[in-house]
Amino acid sequence: MDIRILGAGDEALLVDAVTLTDEGPISHQAATRHLADPDLVNVVAIEDGVVAGFIYGHVLRRFEAVSLFIYSVDVDEAFQRRGLAKAMLARLRDLGATGRWDEMFVFTNASNTPAMALYASAGGHRPNPDDVMFDFD
Structure with missing residues (x-):
């Protein structure tokens, strides 16, 4: 397994990755x-x-911190339950430890x-079991 932070030149990988989400497809x-x-x-x-x-x-x-808001976590069904998502989260924690951000957070449903x-x-x-999120159109 290769865990990789994408950058310039990785457009083909990003195009492929977006197919795992409920969004996309995206163009090059x-x-x-x-x-x-x-x-x-x-x-x-990978x-x-x-x-x-x-x-x-x-x-x-x-003002008080820089955060990484994790918007989407997706693993192809054929590769689930192999530790890929956990490894990607660990890679993001490592990147944050370099000073890129102070904290990471993600929203999900308790269900x-x-x-x-x-x-x-x-x-x-x-941290707060009663957090509530509102959407605005």
Whole structure:
């Protein structure tokens, strides 16, 4: 398994990775623009020569801290339960430890049992069990 932070020149990997999400597909040009933005962070897990997992997030700069908001965590069904998502989260934690951000966070639903187990096993903690999120159109 190869865990890789994507950068310029990795457009083909990003195009492949987006197919794992509920978004996309994206064009090569969109991938180039996405990878050029330093506040968009992308990590993939490559197994057997294919993109098997993908996490992307946004760097959020606040007055008191810089955070990585993990927007999407996806692993191809054929590669699930092999530790790919946990390894990608660990790679992001390592990148944050270099000073890129102070903390990482992700939203999920309490009813999403696999996600709850993944985030807890990867070292995440739930600081406020009553957090509520509002969407605005």
